[in-house]
Amino acid sequence: MLTLDQIDIALLTALTEHPRAGDLELSRQTSVARATVQSRLRRLAEAGVIVDWEPTLDVAAAGFEVQAYVTLEISQGALDEVARDLEAIPQVLEAYVTTGSFDVLCRVATRSHPELQATLVRIDQASAVVRSTSVMVLSVLVPPRVLPLLASSEPVPSRRAPAYRSSLPSAHGE
CATH class of the missing domain: 1.10.10.10 (Winged helix-like DNA-binding domain superfamily/Winged helix DNA-binding domain)
Incomplete structure (x- = not known):
């Protein structure tokens, strides 16, 4: 680290x-x-x-304004299979393995509600998906960011070499 x-x-x-x-x-x-x-x-x-x-690409500005988060409960031991299935669906922008009442959290984006429905059906058709739940994104409240987190931690002093100081004798013999 x-x-x-x-x-x-x-x-x-x-x-x-x-x-x-x-x-x-x-x-x-x-x-x-x-x-x-x-x-x-x-x-x-x-x-x-x-x-x-x-x-950094804005999918909404590129015409994919309908976005949703989808949680998946999957069959035991089927993570690799689910990863392959999700990677084959271009509308799945990202997917994370999670803890809690579901196993995977996905973010999807589509051009329309009918396309979102078709994407959700395609996700549900994956053989290892037991159950899915989706929530629509209405607007972005806090956009993706990292700098506030990095800046909030205790600053570590710079590793920059110190400048020569008065520890060296001066030309005037001081």
């Missing part, structure tokens, strides 16, 4: 606010050297903090 420091948070904030910025611009925005930006971005990507460099 990677511990983020103040420079990492500043870099991730700048990158989130200006995703098309290059290393030089990120260096200017965060007041750290370009080489530091490059090495930090590489380290954050290798640690899995930065997952990809793809654009």
